[in-house]
Amino acid sequence: MAPERPDLCARARQLRDDRDARLLRRQRRTVLRRDGMRCEVEDGGGSRWLLNFCGNDYLGLSQHFAVSGALQDAAATDGVGSGGSHLVCGHHARHAALEREIADWLQVPAALVLGSGFAANLAVLQALLGDDDVCVQDRLNHASLIDAARLAGCRLRRYPHADAPGALRQLRTLPDTAAILATDGVFSMDGDVAPLRELAVVARVQQALLYVDDAHGIGVRGPDGRGSVAEARLDVEAVPLQLVTLGKALGGYGAALAGDADLIAHLAETARPYVYTTALPPAQAAASLAAVRLARHEHWRRERLTALVQRFRTRALGQGLDLMASDTPIQPLRCGDNATALALSAALDAAGFWVTAIRPPTVPEGQARLRITLSAAHADADVDALVDALARARDAVPAQDPAAAVQA
DSSP: OOOOOOOHHHHHHHHHHHHHHTTOOOOOOOEEEEETTEEEEEETTEEEEEEEOSOOOTTSOTTOHHHHHHHHHHHHHHOSOOOSBIIIIIOOHHHHHHHHHHHHHHTOSEEEEESOHHHHHHHHHHHHOOTTOEEEEETTOOHHHHHHHHHHTOEEEEESTTOHHHHHHHHHTSTTSOEEEEEESBOTTTOOBOOHHHHHHHHHHHTOEEEEEOTTTTTTSSGGGOOHHHHTTOOTTTOSEEEEESSSTTOSSOEEEEEOHHHHHHHHHHOHHHHTSBOOOHHHHHHHHHHHHHHHHOHHHHHHHHHHHHHHHHHHHHTTOOBOSOOSSEEEEEEESHHHHHHHHHHHHHTTEEOOEEOTTSSOTTOEEEEEEOOTTSOHHHHHHHHHHHHHHHHHSOOOOHHHHHHO
């Protein structure tokens, strides 16, 4: 007798309908061309240009001639693929050069290049923790860290956002197991910075390994752009592992783990997301190497970015806009309900600005927002025009009835 299993296609259709009813459907938008911070996007049967205020190209390196030139030159000599996994035949001299540069930049013994930040987080937790071990995490950590713990099979405990005493309480509940205390450096949806020095004390007292996903801090914060860990004046003994993304401030694609030499060697030998996948294209490694060198030495990019963040906050708060507390390029504007966030995003779109509405499950229920991000490639006039457009949109969009928002 044939089993009567649920129809997964029907389930998917129903889930999509449910998301529609709750204003949670998310759709891709096709970019045709980019010119600095301007993007030509498909629009119906045609196209139009928008000024991008929702990307992660914080230093404006993704289109830098030295970065794109390095990729083109390497592709011309090495081809477009690595040809294998790192432990077979795919580990190239360009990967090794990038790893040495990152380790030198961050002043740590070693680094390991992987295909993405998601893969890197999974690599760390799968390779280091067993079923009886524990990973204690900030409640607002990136989804890749939360999912990595679940996929690794370890026990997952979460503490209130940025609450070091809360982390301590969670670690104390499981005193006899190996433990990783994991946190974002800069939180991707709130834009605030983790209390790393306090967390380092907790980790030391509890003999846990402190792991920092600094995807949004690297290149932007700390001396020479070395990130949140360096900004907190913590060394590799305090933070034995940290994640470096190559796809945000560095403008490319991929990620790296940096830290203790023994840990890095163990990950290179055993981490499944590293061992059982094709290595990053050598040409992409060459582009990232060029980007790291620019990020290390062109301090004016961080100075420019800091000035733009201050300019935006001063003008936005002067207009009475409800910004969350952040001194990073991530500047969230509270909206509350999904309908208001979508309406504000649509109004900005009509005015020529690309600012995405962020809704659950990316953020908690009732905390929808516009996630505005700034880049060193923005002009002062771009920021001023955005603030004016935000104020007009705020005044034009009617306030959502809270009861209606709950029903939606």
